[in-house]
Amino acid sequence: xxxxxxxxxxxxxxxxxxxxxxxxxxxxxxxxxxxxxxxxxxxxxxxxxxxxxxxxxxxxxxxxxxxxxxxxxxxxxxxxxxxxxxxxxxxxxxxxxxxxxxxxxxxxxxxxxxxxxxxxxxxxxxxxxxxxxxxxxxxxxxxxxxxxxxxxxxxxxxxxxxxxxxxxxxxxxxxxxxxxxxxxxxxx
Amino acid sequence: xxxxxxxxxxxxxxxxxxxxxxxxxxxxxxxxxxxxxxxxxxxxxxxxxxxxxxxxxxxxxxxxxxxxxxxxxxxxxxxxxxxxxxxxxxxxxxxxxxxxxxxxxxxxxxxxxxxxxxxxxxxxxxxxxxxxxxxxxxxxxxxxxxxxxxxxxxxxxxxxxxxxxxxxxxxxxxxxxxxxxxxxxxxx
DNA sequence: CCGGTTTGGTTGAATGACCAATCAATGTCC
DNA sequence: GGACATTGATTGGTCATTCAACCAAACCGG
Numbered sequence: 001x002x003x004x005x006x007x008x009x010x011x012x013x014x015x016x017x018x019x020x021x022x023x024x025x026x027x028x029x030x031x032x033x034x035x036x037x038x039x040x041x042x043x044x045x046x047x048x049x050x051x052x053x054x055x056x057x058x059x060x061x062x063x064x065x066x067x068x069x070x071x072x073x074x075x076x077x078x079x080x081x082x083x084x085x086x087x088x089x090x091x092x093x094x095x096x097x098x099x100x101x102x103x104x105x106x107x108x109x110x111x112x113x114x115x116x117x118x119x120x121x122x123x124x125x126x127x128x129x130x131x132x133x134x135x136x137x138x139x140x141x142x143x144x145x146x147x148x149x150x151x152x153x154x155x156x157x158x159x160x161x162x163x164x165x166x167x168x169x170x171x172x173x174x175x176x177x178x179x180x181x182x183x184x185x186x187x188x
Numbered sequence: 189x190x191x192x193x194x195x196x197x198x199x200x201x202x203x204x205x206x207x208x209x210x211x212x213x214x215x216x217x218x219x220x221x222x223x224x225x226x227x228x229x230x231x232x233x234x235x236x237x238x239x240x241x242x243x244x245x246x247x248x249x250x251x252x253x254x255x256x257x258x259x260x261x262x263x264x265x266x267x268x269x270x271x272x273x274x275x276x277x278x279x280x281x282x283x284x285x286x287x288x289x290x291x292x293x294x295x296x297x298x299x300x301x302x303x304x305x306x307x308x309x310x311x312x313x314x315x316x317x318x319x320x321x322x323x324x325x326x327x328x329x330x331x332x333x334x335x336x337x338x339x340x341x342x343x344x345x346x347x348x349x350x351x352x353x354x355x356x357x358x359x360x361x362x363x364x365x366x367x368x369x370x371x372x373x374x375x376x
Numbered sequence: 377c378c379g380g381t382t383t384g385g386t387t388g389a390a391t392g393a394c395c396a397a398t399c400a401a402t403g404t405c406c
Numbered sequence: 407g408g409a410c411a412t413t414g415a416t417t418g419g420t421c422a423t424t425c426a427a428c429c430a431a432a433c434c435g436g
Binding site: 020021022023024092095096097098099100101102103104108111112115116119139141142143145146148149150151152153154156157159160161164165168169171172173175176177179180 | 208209210211212280283284285286287288289290291292296299300303304307327329330331333334336337338339340341342344345347348349352353356357359360361363364365367368
Binding site: 038042046047048 | 394396397399
């Protein structure tokens with residue numbers, strides 16, 4: 001039952017990390033939560049960092065979206081809204097790891113690849129929307145960068161500030177993104 | 189020379205934090221960098237967390253912007269560009285502390301207030317731009333939330349991914365923000 | 377002008393705790 | 407009997423925080 005234990009550890013790690021945060025979480029606590037011996041955690045994951053990266057992948061598989069198409073962009077924003085409401089624990093872990101990644105040689109590359117793939121996903125959506133309007137696809141990359149950035153920033157605000165109006169922000173983002181499609185950007 | 193030592197400690201703390209990151213930084217190292225005894229750090233700052241919060245305030249005073257007005261919005265985006273290039277250390281600390289704040293009762297409120305005040309600052313600019321166009325000021329709050337969010341997200345990408353094109357993203361953000369002023373958002 | 381005293385600043389060693397990672401030993405299934 | 411899975415004690419550190427002692431300068435009564 002190897003794959004089973006592996007997953008048990010991942011799930012336990014996520015639980016403890018969500019409750020206590022990265023730097024207040026010890027391998028010992030994760031092992032206890034999973035009901036296994038401390039050494040077993042290191043048997044499956046060479047270091048705490050690799051474990052945490054695996055946890056990030058593990059919990060983000062569940063959140064993955066799969067939208068494309070015309071009104072699909074609007075659909076994607078709607079999904080973003082519920083994601084911001086319902087995956088708070090996952091998002092919280094994500095933000096934390098971004099912070100850690102800035103000074104950790106293992107987590108750094110892992111998070112960077114993660115961020116890239118998300119942005120590229122958004123870029124594809126942007127490209128499709130632009131194609132449907134028969135507009136120049138060039139600004140897609142810049143727009144995707146901004147949209148990803150905005151979603152992350154909204155995520156941060158909704159986690160940090162309980163009074164922040166998340167839906168309002170996502171609506172504003174949707175409006176800004178779509179209006180940008182009509183008025184081409186002035187080049188620097 | 190009390191205020192002097194205080195500042196020496198803050199500066200040293202920033203140096204070490206920038207080099208090593210929050211969780212790899214010990215009070216001992218900060219004291220060494222400042223050339224004082226370990227105990228002195230706790231004499232001025234009751235805990236590591238309060239010290240780090242003070243550092244954030246200390247380094248952000250230097251970055252503060254003071255722009256308003258018509259083309260002032262464009263000016264603000266230009267300033268944002270150079271801020272993203274030149275204050276990387278400060279930004280890195282900021283992002284890290286956001287992550288830590290999610291599970292720290294001392295740093296949490298500190299960062300939250302920080303984020304709020306920044307967003308309010310942007311909201312004022314947005315309100316002025318809308319006023320000049322004689323448009324409805326209602327969407328200012330939502331727009332400000334998105335603009336702050338986007339700047340933070342761009343900051344993250346530029347720190348995490350060396351291949352990220354920061355200027356392109358800021359240009360796209362400027363274009364999106366300004367075009368949003370003309371086409372009012374559809375309400376949910 | 378001068379002893380003594382208070383006060384604020386400063387020291388560095390000691391405390392008590394915690395942790396990631398290792399490893400030899402044990403168990404379990406084929 | 408061998409490979410994989412699991413144990414938990416051990417190792418070698420690290421850390422934030424506390425504390426008793428030390429120092430110097432300002433202060434004050436005489």
